[in-house]
Amino acid sequence: MSPTLRLPTGVRPTGYSAELTLDPTQPTFQGVLDIDLDVKETTRTVWLLGHELTVKEASLTVGGVPVAVSQVKGTGDFLGFQPEAALGPGPAHLRLVYEGVLSEREVSGAFRALEAGDWYAFTQFEPLGARRVFPCFDEPGFKVPWQLTFHVPAGLTVVTNTPVVSQEPGGEGGTTWRFARTQPLPSYLVAFGVGPFDFLEAPASGEKAVRTRIVTTRGRAAEGAHAARVTPGLLAWLERYFGVPYPYEKLDVLAVPLFQGAMENPGLVTFNSELMLAREEEDSVERQRSFYETQAHELAHQWFGNLVTMQWWDDLWLNEAFASWAASRAVADTQPSWDEPLTRVGARSRTLTADSLLSARRIRQPIQGEDDIFNAFDGITYGKGAAVLYMTEQWLGPDVFQRGARRHLRAHEHGSATASDFIAALSAEAQRDVSGVLDSFLEQGGAPLITARLDCSARVPEVELTQRRFLPLGSAGGTQQLWKVPVCVRHGTGARAARACTLLETETARLPLPEARGCPAWLEPNADGAGYYRTSVDARMLSRLLSTDSRHLSRAERVALLGDMRALVGAGAMPAADALGLLPGLAGEKDLRVFQSSLELLELMKPSLLSEPRQADRQRFLRDTYGARARALGFTPRATEDVDTRLLRPLLLELAGKQGGDPRLTAEARRLTERWLGGDTRAIDAELVESTLATAAAWGDAALHARMMTALSAATERKRREEILGALRDFHQADLVQRNLGLLLEPAVDLREVWRLLFGAASDVRSRDVASAFVSKNYDALAARMPDEQVAYLAAVASSYCDPVHRQETAAFFTERMTRAAGGPRSLALVLESIDLCIAFKAAQGPSIESFLAAPRRAR
Structure with missing residues (x-):
């Protein structure tokens, strides 16, 4: 009987040897896989996992004696190999000869990409991609060594998890690459790339001085200079923290076009090429920081995730949460100014x-x-x-x-x-x-809302703490839920502040403040924003926190307070207009991080919540509130300005220009964009390319759209194409959006590159109906072209709706279709609940938001 989710444990692998014959210009590859087995208990069928693989030969050997074996197709991806008689406990060996697909549709398994005229093959195996390349025990708990050999056309290079052992001429004028056996790895951490790569040597990394290289597509090695500079230092910090040297024999960092994000494969970390690479004259602070932070995450995985792997996918957090935490810790220690x-x-x-x-x-x-x-x-x-x-x-x-x-x-x-x-x-x-x-x-979903009430009736002041589940307006959930919450509060009077902590395990508790001198003037229930919970204080205390934030709250506490205010409005505990009224005062905030956090409050007036007359009022509010500061900064950085100012400028351009339609900003954005499209790419500062092009497009016309489409057709560099595609997403006129979406169905266009055009249209209230109708009409064609793991994203075209009619239409159209998409049912549930909550929020807070926007106010 076929397994249905997990492999049986009666047979386990002890090692793999694989030979792949692969040409990136061809749509298929050939494989020979030898698996050493440990049969733990008498077994009738050896079950493996394989997807879109054609097994042509299967042979089983037990004690050096061949055993006849037949293939059995199980449910889903399960492949069975049945010997003529049951296998008894002991070692065995299975050899499989097979063929697989080198996909132009997927970005998982083994996929291929055409880059500047050259074909390349890359892999992404997490979570279930290894079974697209190897018929194997494709679960994280099966962790054994792998030995890989590749037969590829002459002139191509192969990189994988381990160093090359030998490189020699192969059959038909090709080359055979043999690699060292890996440390024990689960299948999802095996990786390789094949193509005419270039290499940039970085300084050796870590205590063992392992060889470190930046690996790029042809002609782009110099663009990896920043990656080469920062990678060894990050690895050294992580070694010191974990107290264990980097566990692997080398460290290659491979740039992969079309791939999103990054992957921690030991010895061969992979990255989206445009996140990892940039010419020095076109580089930006934002890209460099994004790479650094992501690289810190991927390198942290070398310990949490690679050296020690989760046993099963329910503990994925042991990999990803720990890597995210460690990356934050590494950045804080190594880059304190950030x-x-x-x-x-x-x-x-x-x-x-x-x-x-x-x-x-x-x-x-x-x-x-x-x-x-x-x-x-x-x-x-x-x-x-x-x-x-x-x-x-x-x-x-x-x-x-x-x-x-x-x-x-x-x-x-x-x-x-x-x-x-x-x-x-x-x-x-x-x-x-x-x-x-x-x-x-x-083990439970949601998070607590901690309500803190100061009680100074006794000799020692106390804080009465209450916990319940935080739920937004319209939620059907119950609030009676308890956590064991480490709670620290800060309090003070005048310049003196103190801290008191407790473990809140019950619905209510009292926390004494023994260091208080008299009744504290202010109380912050989440000291330095360290706790994972929302907070609530009474109106008088909130007023004190808001009026004294610069003197008493830490910067982290100010950020946390703004987020909690946004949440309390969402829960109906505060009128939206009260929170929105803070924005004009925060518009001039000099602290970049606090300013960024204040923008959470802008979500209270997102366009999907507003009536038609208030859409123009929202734009006017953004111009009046942020326009003067944006115009003062302008489009040209000054030599004397600090990094935070450089990072602030695109934010203000987005607010006052792209969203607010400030005429001076939109006109300048159009002028600079025309120059940029004309070939003067230095007309726009590297930090501002995305925001300038987006502003021009958001207020652009058919002529500008045509110029961008022409430029896209002519562009061969991946970075330039991504910049133009990013701008095309911001056109909202129905006919122009239709032209964008038409690209998704053109056979000559790589959908993996252009599919985000759909979600740019879906996120804008002016074009979401066009996007929704496009998906309704072309769902099957889109699903057939999209990577399997991304089909569930199609339900997100409805995410910006906020009314019962579209909610019903979304459920009717997607419910059955999402059952066939990987991860689809939960993706749809998230979309539908978001629409439900938006409807409830709009009913409760809509009048407050609309009255705030309709009120006259002095231009800034």
Whole structure:
């Protein structure tokens, strides 16, 4: 009988040897795979996982004696190999000869891409892509060595997880590349690339001085200079933190076109090419920081995820949350001027918003089907997991937490582990059981709202703390839910401040403030924004916090407070107009991170909430509030300005120009865009290319659109094409949007490059009907062209709707279709719940928002 989700445990691999014959110009490849097996118990069928693979020969050997074997097709991706008689316990060997697909549709498994006239092959195996290349035990708990050999056309180079052992002429004028055996790896961490690569040597990395290279498509090695400079230092910091040298023999960092994000494959980290590469004269602070932060995440995985791997996908957070937490810690320590602690608090607030949905996952969501595996790669696993780890670190103390992480790595080196193993290591170092706190956040969805009320009736002032689940307006959930929450409050009078902490385990508790001198003048219930919870204080205390924030609240607390105010409006605990009234005062905020956090409040007046007359009022508000500052900064950076000013400029251009339609800004954006399209790419500062082109497009016409389409057709460089495609997303006129969307169906166009045009249209209230109608008409054609793992995104075309009619139409159209898409049911549930909550919020807070926008106010 076929397995349905997980492989049986009666047969396990002990090692793989694979030979792949591969030509990136061809749509298929050939493979020969030898698997050494350990048969644990008498077995009738050896089950593997394979997808779109054609097994041509299968042979089984037991004790050196061939055993006849027949193929059995199981359900889904399960492939069975049945010997003529049951296998008894002991070693065995399975050899498979097969053929697979080198896809031009996917960005998982092995896929190919045409880059500047050259064909390349790349891989992305996490989570279920390895089975597209190898018929194997494709689960994270099966962690064994791999030895890879490649037969490729002459002139091409192969890179994979380990160093080259030999390179010699092969058959038909090709080359055979043999690579060293890997350390024990699960299948999803195997990786390779084939093509005419260029290499940039970086300084050797780590205690063992491993060879480190930046690997690029032909002609782009020089663009990897920044990656080469920063990678060794990041690796050194992580070695020091974890107390374990980098565990692998080399470190190649490979730029991959069309790939999104990055992947931590040991020895061969892969990156989206435009995130990783840039010419020095076209580089930006934003790109460099994004690469640095992402590289910190991927390198942290070399310990949490690679050296110690999760046992099963329900513990993906052990990889991703820990890598996100470690990346934040590394950036904070190595780049203190970047204000990473404030970035972390802002990210925590956005995660809390996503976590307020009933359809949101738990961090440790049970895996009941493949959909749950795909859904696990979301903001809950990464963002909530990282925020909970940070809260735990602050509760236990950084030294205790570090010792716990090191203990965990030592105990499970080159093996697999579970959440219980990690919690046990922390508990051993903390000398107390920490499972109650961690499990309360790992095993249930949502987050607490902590209400803090100051009580000065006794000799020692106290804070009455109450917890319940935070839920937004319109939620059908119940608030009676408890966590074990480490809570720290800060309080003070005048210039004196103090802190008091407790572990809140019950619905209500009282926290004494023994260091208070008299009744505190102010109280902040989440000291430095370290806790993963929302906060609420009474109106009088909130007024004090808002009026004294510059003197008493830390910068992190100001960021947390703004996020909590946005949430309280969303829960109906505060009129929207009261929060929006803060924006004019915050528009001149000199602290970049606080300014960025204030923009959360702008979501209260997003266009989908507004009537037609108020759309123009919203644009006027943005011009009046942010226009003067944007115009003063202009489009040209000054030699004396600081980095924060450079990062502020595109934000203001987005607000006052692209969204607000400030005439001076839009005219200048159009003028510069015309020059840029005419070949003067230095007409726009590197930091402003995206925002300038987007502003011009948002207020552009058919003539500008035609120029951009012509430029796209002529552009061969990936970076230039991505910049133009990004701008095309911002046109909103129906006929121009239709032309954009037509690209998604053109056979000669690579859908992997252009599919975001659809979601640019869907996110704009002026063009969302065009996008929705396009998907309704062409769903089957789009689903057939899109990567399998991205088909579920099609439901997101309805995300900006906020009315019952479109909610009903969305459910009717997508419900059955999403059952056939990877991760589709939960993706649709998130969309439908978001629409429901938007409807409820609009009914409750819409009048307050509209009256705020309609009120006359003096131009700034």
